[in-house]
Amino acid sequence: MKRFLSLAAVAAVAVLARPVQAQEIVIGNLADITGGTGDVGKPYAEGIKAYTDYINANGGINGKKIKLLQQDYAYKIPEALSLYKKFKDQDKVLAIQGWGSGDTEALKEQVAKDQIPYFSASYSAHLTDPTKSPYNFFCAPDYSTAARAALKYLKDSWKEKRKPKVAFIYPDNGYGKAPIPGAKKYAEEIGFDIVGEENVDLKAIEATTQLLNLKKNEPDYAWVGGTKVSTAVILKDAKKLGLKTKFFGNIWSADEATPKLANGAEEGYMIVLGAALYGEQVPGMKVIEKVSGGQPVASHWVRGWVSMMTMCEVLKIADKAKELTGPGIKKAAETLKAFETQGLTAPITITPNDHRPTMTVSLGEFVGGKLVKKATIELPRKAEWLGL
Numbered sequence: 299m300k301r302f303l304s305l306a307a308v309a310a311v312a313v314l315a316r317p318v319q320a321q322e323i324v325i326g327n328l329a330d331i332t333g334g335t336g337d338v339g340k341p342y343a344e345g346i347k348a349y350t351d352y353i354n355a356n357g358g359i360n361g362k363k364i365k366l367l368q369q370d371y372a373y374k375i376p377e378a379l380s381l382y383k384k385f386k387d388q389d390k391v392l393a394i395q396g397w398g399s400g401d402t403e404a405l406k407e408q409v410a411k412d413q414i415p416y417f418s419a420s421y422s423a424h425l426t427d428p429t430k431s432p433y434n435f436f437c438a439p440d441y442s443t444a445a446r447a448a449l450k451y452l453k454d455s456w457k458e459k460r461k462p463k464v465a466f467i468y469p470d471n472g473y474g475k476a477p478i479p480g481a482k483k484y485a486e487e488i489g490f491d492i493v494g495e496e497n498v499d500l501k502a503i504e505a506t507t508q509l510l511n512l513k514k515n516e517p518d519y520a521w522v523g524g525t526k527v528s529t530a531v532i533l534k535d536a537k538k539l540g541l542k543t544k545f546f547g548n549i550w551s552a553d554e555a556t557p558k559l560a561n562g563a564e565e566g567y568m569i570v571l572g573a574a575l576y577g578e579q580v581p582g583m584k585v586i587e588k589v590s591g592g593q594p595v596a597s598h599w600v601r602g603w604v605s606m607m608t609m610c611e612v613l614k615i616a617d618k619a620k621e622l623t624g625p626g627i628k629k630a631a632e633t634l635k636a637f638e639t640q641g642l643t644a645p646i647t648i649t650p651n652d653h654r655p656t657m658t659v660s661l662g663e664f665v666g667g668k669l670v671k672k673a674t675i676e677l678p679r680k681a682e683w684l685g686l
Contacts, residue, residue, distance in 0.1 A: 322365045323358075323613060323622070325350075326385035326394040328401065333373025334500045335473075337527050338550050338598045339397060342419055343368060345602025346395050348589055349610070359613045367391065375401045386412055393417065393613075393627055395605060399473035402434070409433045413624035415631060417609050419601070421549065421572075422476040426653040427685030428632075433624070435631055437608045437639075437646055438572035438601055439659045441548060442480035442686060445521065447659035447675035448546050448570060449481065452519055453488050465494035465512050465543070467505075467532060468523030477548070480686045481521065493517050498532060500524055505532045509539055522547035529567075530559035537563040544568070553596045557667040564664040568672065571660040573600040573643050575669060580641025597669075604639050608646060611637060652684060 327346055330339030350366045358364060367389055371377040378401035385391045391414065396402050399420035406425065409416045410433045417435045418425065423442040425434040439447070449464070456462045464485055468474035474497070482492055493515035496508035502524075509532070512520065520543045522529050529551045536543065546568040554576070556564045574580050576594045577587070586595065586603065615630035616622050632653075636645040644658035657679050663672040 321362045323362050324365045324367065324389055324391045325609070326382075326389065326391040327366055327368040328371050328378050328381055328394065328396045329368055330373040330397050331370040333371070335373050335398060335525050335550070338525050338553065338596075339373070339419075341553075341596040341599040342397070342602035345595070345599040345604075346606045348599075349603045349606035352585070352589055353606075353610050359610060360617045362617065364610070364613075366395075371397075371401070373398055373401075375404050379404065382408070386414065392622065392624065393609060395609065396420070399476055400471060403472055406431045406434055413628070415609075415612075415624060415627045417605055419605065420473065420476075422472070423480060423654075423683070423686055424476065428650060428653050430685065431653070433628055435608075435648065435653055435655075437605045437643065437655050438549060439570070439644075439656055440654055441477035442683065443654065443657060443677060444549055444570040444572075444659050445477045445481035446484045446683075447677055448521075448568065448661060449485050449488065449490065450677070451661055451673055451675055452544075452546065453490065456518075461489050461491045462518045463493045463515065464490045465492070465496070465515070465517040465520040466523070467496050467498055467508065467512075467520055469500045469528065470497040471500070473550075474523045477523065480683065490519075494520075498524060498528055500528050502528050502531050505535045506539070509535050509541060512543070513539060513541055517543050519543065520545050522551050524548075525550045526552050526556050526559060530556060530564070533560045533563040533567060550598070552664070552669070553598055554594065554669050555596065556669070557664065562667070565667075566664065568661055568663045569669070571597060571662045571671065573597050573604055574641060575662070575671065576600070578641075578671075582640025582642040585640075586642075600642055604642050607639060607642075608634075608637065652679070654679065654684065 329343035393415040396418035402418040402420040421440045423440040425431045494512040498505045549570040549572045552569045612631045616626040632650045634648045644656040646655045657677045660674045661672045
């Protein structure tokens with residue numbers, strides 16, 4: 299007599315015969331695609347997505363695939379808080395790639411309570427002190443360190459006997475204000491006279507009034523802490539008004555598209571660089587050039603790529619230790635020591651007592667309508683600068 303397998307047995311055989319699916323690692327991504335910083339947020343988010351696709355196609359996290367949940371919160375803090383709740387309660391994310399200073403700082407206590415590692419594109423120094431923000435990380439020089447490096451470079455280059463005069467222009471929000479206290483204090487310490495301070499909104503269409511206020515004191519240098527659209531407005535208006543001031547700015551204040559926006563007014567503008575420029579001869583650029591199909595990408599795109607690259611390295615460490623949990627990922631991140639990003643950024647070091655990823659700051663300048671690397675400044679890792 300023929301024997302027949304029960305339906306349950308047949309189902310069991312089928313399950314055994316089916317390839318076992320690798321565990322997914324769910325990562326949330328709060329991105330600004332359409333909001334007030336979308337001009338730089340969109341390429342950054344594209345870089346995160348591109349590296350996720352790249353790592354998934356090349357073995358994933360020790361064989362596990364990343365499921366990236368990328369959401370546009372349009373630079374609105376209430377929307378970010380709502381999406382965060384969904385990521386935590388419904389999607390059960392292990393970690394998050396975040397974006398702006400306002401929403402990142404609004405969430406820092408919550409992510410610490412929930413033990414969800416949060417890699418942001420906000421480089422606010424407030425986020426580098428693990429006694430206050432234990433679950434916050436990022437992969438570029440913090441805003442205050444970057445401002446100090448630029449000020450040091452300008453002071454070291456100063457040739458006149460009198461003190462150089464500096465002013466600060468920035469939007470009146472968390473991002474704009476983050477580096478100002480530390481930058482002003484350091485400027486005074488190394489011998490600058492601070493002669494002005496003005497607010498220019500990220501969505502400003504003119505900055506004439508603010509620049510006329512500054513022009514009265516004839517600053518030699520002026521810090522610009524906006525993003526590329528507002529920076530272009532400032533530079534064009536400054537040129538119209540005949541200001542002789544040399545402008546220098548934060549990491550988000552300009553990029554390779556700035557010459558099209560500023561129509562030549564960007565010439566000589568100096569910017570903090572947080573990553574290699576497209577086409578730079580470093581090992582990691584070869585992969586990016588291949589992934590991008592040879593089409594140039596902005597430096598913000600590269601930083602998004604590096605942020606995801608660093609998170610993936612941390613995930614691999616945690617997974618290998620069988621600690622693929624929020625606390626395990628945090629612990630893994632704090633073991634990074636001179637992590638090499640294939641030359642795309644300075645090596646990244648994070649410790650349990652100091653979440654500043656690097657004290658090395660590269661500076662760029664617009665010359666002949668092109669953004670070129672100008673200098674690299676190495677600052678000491680002073681304890682008194684942590685978080686300021």
